[in-house]
Amino acid sequence: MFEFSAFSLYDAAFLAIGGVTILGALGVVLFRNIIYSALSLVFTMLGVAAIYFQLNAGFLGAIQILVYAGAISVLIIFAVMLLMDKDARRTNLPTPRTKAWFAGGTITMMMLASIIAAVGFTEWPKTALQGVDNSVGMLAELMLGDYVIAFEAAAILLLVAVIGAIILAKGVENR
Amino acid sequence: MEHLFTNLAAAFTGWMITLGLSPVWADIILLLVKWIIIITIITLNIIVLIWLERKVSAFFQERLGPNRLGPFGIFQTIADAIKLLTKEDIVPSAADKLIFKTAPMFFIVVAVMLYTVIPLGQGMEVINLNIGLLFFISIGSLSTIALLMAGWGSDNKWSLMGAVRSVAQMISYEIPLAFSLLGVVMISGSLNLQDIVAAQDNLWFIILQPIAFITYFIAATAELNRGPFDMPEAEQELTGGAYTEYTGMRWALFFLAEYTNLVAVSALMATVFLGGWQGPWLPSWLWIIIKTYGVILVFFWVKWTFPRIRMDQLMSFSWKVLVPVSLGNILLTGAGIYFCKWMGWC
Secondary structure, three states: OOOOOOOOHHHHHHHHHHHHHHHHHHHHHHOOOHHHHHHHHHHHHHHHHHHHHHOOOHHHHHHHHHHHHHHHHHHHHHHHHHOOOOOHHHOOOOOOOHHHHHHHHHHHHHHHHHHHHHHHHOOOOOOOOOOOOOHHHHHHHHHHHHOHHHHHHHHHHHHHHHHHHHHHHHOOOOO | OOOHHHHHHHHHHHHHHHOOOOHHHHHHHHHHHHHHHHHHHHHHHHHHHHHHHHHHHHHHOOOOOOOOOOHHHOOHHHHHHHHHHHOOOOOOOOOOHHHHHHHHHHHHHHHHHHHHOOOOEOOEOOOOOOOHHHHHHHHHOOHHHHHHHHHHHOOOHHHHHHHHHHHHHHHHHHHHHHHHHHHHHHHHOOOOHHHHHHHOOOOOHHHHOHHHHHHHHHHHHHHOOOOOOOOOOOHHHHOOHHHOOOOHHHHHHHHHHHHHHHHHHHHHHHHHHOOOOOOOOOOHHHHHHHHHHHHHHHHHHHHOOOOOOOHHHHHHHHHHHHHHHHHHHHHHHHHHHHHHHHHOOO
């Protein structure tokens, strides 16, 4: 658990970053204005990226910013703005249906239980902290070496999804 | 002269440690001092840059440009800055106040963060990050959010139109931007900007990667929202795009951030393609300034020479020309490296 005697600058930074991330995540859910929710999502993504940076996984952190904070959040905001209702202040209201509350609560509890189980039952190696110097190279070797088929399959899957989205949006021309 | 600033930094850290601070805190304070110096330089430099741009544009259009205040009108920008500082701060009553007010701050913070990784000289950078180049690209992608916030928060059709345009443009041009830098990364084998500079010891990457240089230059012009790709502002059709409703200092912050981005991207181009701080005779920090200003002048030249292009042409140019060309460049570079290794030249 957390030891206050060994409270270091590292822990303080983690608490600050984690706080921003959690506040951002709460904002996504609790804001009544969906634009605010989307902007909170950006802060959450930035917080997650900062945690990656702190864990010495700079490559993951930069990709997190580039893909999630820089592109996906922007696309979400974009879509929201184009499909928006007149009154922005009442676009992300909590659902009034009790059934939805039960379903959402059950799924949240199951997620929480599985995360707690995963963290609790994993044997974490308790060796001295050793930063990885060349995480980019190691990632490259894994993704383009050991797991290259899965990597390429994911790429093709995404391409198919993109083409499918375009056809769904524009329709097929009958000639 | 060469080690002037690195020696100063070392002396400063040493002095703080003699004061009884632990090395960690000394490093943190040194980091803060570096930031303060960089922000000061950015703010003072913009005065010169705006004057320079007005003079350059005047030269291209056979005018005189600013010429009343001081020699060659050099105090004109300072007078403008004072005017902007004293102007009334107008917030539209229908605007989303929080988003409207935070957008310029977000924009300037993101712009300043770009300077974290740029090597300003031998051993002179805020943080020597292993993935510096990637960090630069990813932080640069965040400025779309600031423009989107400004466009949305203003509650004005021109602002929103400008924001939508800028987002469409910046997301499309990010792809060739990153792809064109990949060729350089493949040759130097590192994402660390100091390593990339060191790899250009004998030969600048502009000679090995001319296609990448041109595609990067075009994509960067679009990312910076500068002419001929200044669709998001397009005064004649959008009255100023996302900045339409901004006045006084808030507008000035956007302006400052745009120039901050311009200097950062120019410095990155100088670092990645023009040998960075390497050069004969003069100290390294002077070389990077000279090269950066050279790139900035080319940006000015392009802006004041070409007319603005249409939005649909802009988008199709990115997807149908720049993306295939930069992908082809990666293929060519890979084949070249393989051939070079096969022949035993490198």
